[in-house]
Amino acid sequence: MPASLKRTPFWAQILGGLVLGVVLGLIARNGDVNWLTETLTRIGNIFVQLLKLAVPPLVFTAVLVSVVNLRNVTNAARLALRTLMWFCITSLIAVTIGILLGLATTPGDGVHLKAAALPDEIHKGSWVDFLTGIIPTNVVDAFGEPNVLQIVFLAVVVGAACLSVGPKADPLIDFSKVVLEVVQKALWWVIRLAPLGTLGLIGKSVATYGWDLLRPLGTFTVDVYVGCALVMFVVYPLLLALVGKVNPVNFFRGAWPAIQLAFVSRSSVGTMPVTQRVTERLGVPRDYTSFAVPFGATTKMDGCAAIYPALAAIFVAEVYHVHLGVGDYLLIAFVSVIGSAATAGLTGAIVMLTLTLSTVGLPLEGVGLLLAIDPILDMMRTATNVTGQAVVPVLVASREKILDLDAFNNPRDLEDPDEQTADAEAAGDRRELAGV
Template identity: 30%
Template sequence: MAWWFGIKLWKRVFLGLVLGVAFGLLVSQTMSPEAGEALLAKVRVIGDVFIRLIRMIVVPLVFFTLVAGIYAMGDPKKLGTIGVKAFLLYLGTTFFANLIGLSMGLLFRPGEGVNLGGAEPRPLAGEAPSLGERLMGIIPENPFAALVEGDILAVIFFALLLGVGLLMAREAGEAAGRFFEATAEGILKVTHIIMELAPFGVFGLIAYVAGTQGIATFTAILSLTIAVYLGCALHMLIVYGGLVRIILNLPFVDYFRGILDPMMVAYSTSSSSATLPVTIRAATENLGVRKSVAGSVLPLGATINMDGTSLYLGILALFTAQAFGYQLDPQHYLMIALTCALVSIGAAGIPSASLFLLSIVLGVFDVSPEHIALVIGFIFPFDRLLDMMRTVTNVTGDTAVATAVAKWEGELDEEVFRQKPLS
């Protein structure tokens, strides 16, 4: 098995992805729909096990690495500068995501000629929480309950306070600080073990998607698919690539080569939260981002940096307007962009979660509840395929911002950044 582990992880993940697509399509073409789906459901168990392992490690990883990262800074003031820079960068990249998303919607006009009459309405389960409720939800009533429930925003808030408290405790907090650093290191090692299962998990997940939804899914919504994929690709290359190459003066190719692992895992899992462990690993081992920055900026990004989601919601808003003939004025475009940015912040990092935020965006130009239900019903069956690409965008943005903050804070090892990834 030495030859297998000698292959770089991203290549093994890519191989699993390609073989998964081939296997899923082969099953769909050679077996009856019932028998094929039954077989693919069994194969998917491999992917479900992988996702479960990832989700098992996410909360402790976020909690311990964030506390350890803050403690490693040695100065509470430094946390403030890092947090402000990261937050402003996340907002800045979201602005460009909105611009690109609306441009793609106007260029490809994916909603023109689309017949939604055959779509099964999919009403929303309930109202989305207000902005005030979201902000209040950041503060956990019981931090241990937040850890158990996996409430990432609340976990981040408590971890930030605890890390600052350990810094302020100085000598009295040293023992606890070393405990968190040692535990964070142990959790990262566990993460490495789990990531060795990634090629098999990706195979199982992609085989099921390809076998049950097939290539026809793409052809049925070709214009929308092209608009989303091209928009995300342009955002990653121009905005994130430009940040790395032009502003940071770092090698463009080395950056993308260093994050191939999280990009592949993000594409297969459609979850930025599930990809977080491998994102932290790539940022520290391949990009040279110090753990103090990676441990604080990346968990924050996995929660609030949803550029792919914002871009996607903008395209869907125009798709809806074009499909149903709603007339949009200039102020509508501005409000769509603003609303997409606001609702995308803190969107759950799980598959298709952003689709159910669409009703808030469509409220900007008074789309009827019936039309909202039809659009969601039409998009939902193949949203996973679109979600895969926008998750890659989100994860790429997390690493770009972490690299920028590390560079400006003097916490980036450029020698590591410029060398070829170890795995």
């Protein structure tokens, strides 16, 4: 990597890719430059495919190792329960914001759209299918599809079995740790391409959609972005300041690379190595981070599973002139808090939305109304997801007095560990030559 590029902060590289992507997208759209649109699409697709390629081994080994690592954490059960508790609390706050925004703005009033063709997920979106689908019938299929929820189930079972077996399982645990390290290293190389991936993904969206799709769904789109922004920049900072007793500005300084990558990649799992790294650099102990972040990346979705389905349910109800009562809103909140795992850390939130609509009794055809703008909405939803996945470990660690405040108050820029080691060695050599 060129030295000048290495000195450029990671967030600045992604921001540069985003700006250039918008410019190229506008050129492709306004100038009707088909080859440029196709090139941007291919660049974005290749980046997302590289991220998805690492999902099965990354999720399995990360969750397995996180389960096993709990034995090294003092008060592991207490930390796990506190983590789960704050996942639920923040999800409840997020869904409440979504419901209040929907009631205040009535995003479905006056909307007349033709529903798009419904994907296969819609026809298997019942709670029965969701619960039975957690257990795989074929291990190969679970990894081949991939079905993240089934992979998580297998990893938890294998991890618990390793703890039960004891020292005899150490070779498998050691092997899993090595595989995890190798996959994370390979994924890190992909993540370093994020500025280029950002250029392709944003450029494709601008060239393909422009503003045309946002006009009839403008209120709904604004609601989703405003709701996510309220959670990210009001709720989370208040929790960090009032409950965690830490400076929210320092949190965002440290976590920003993960938030940016989540925005452009639309994948919580694909962003997980970066989320884990920035969380560690914010002073959260590694053993706890290795449990909380993978757990959050596959189950905590404040954007996809709380704000969005709440707003979407109100939108669909208004479009189809269905009255929702207080009981329906309470049911939406309940579904959002306990159903986050349905989103499974991959791009999109169709399954979670389907579960919400079917539970409340709204027409599933309403999902088709929102499919066209889903990629635009998913960027902000995923950024919110990942922010929450980093906030909760910091919050819990601070409450439990295990947060390294020096590291939190002086967050470092994201670097490759090998590059960081090399830079440290070079700095040491310079000090030695200078006689320090």
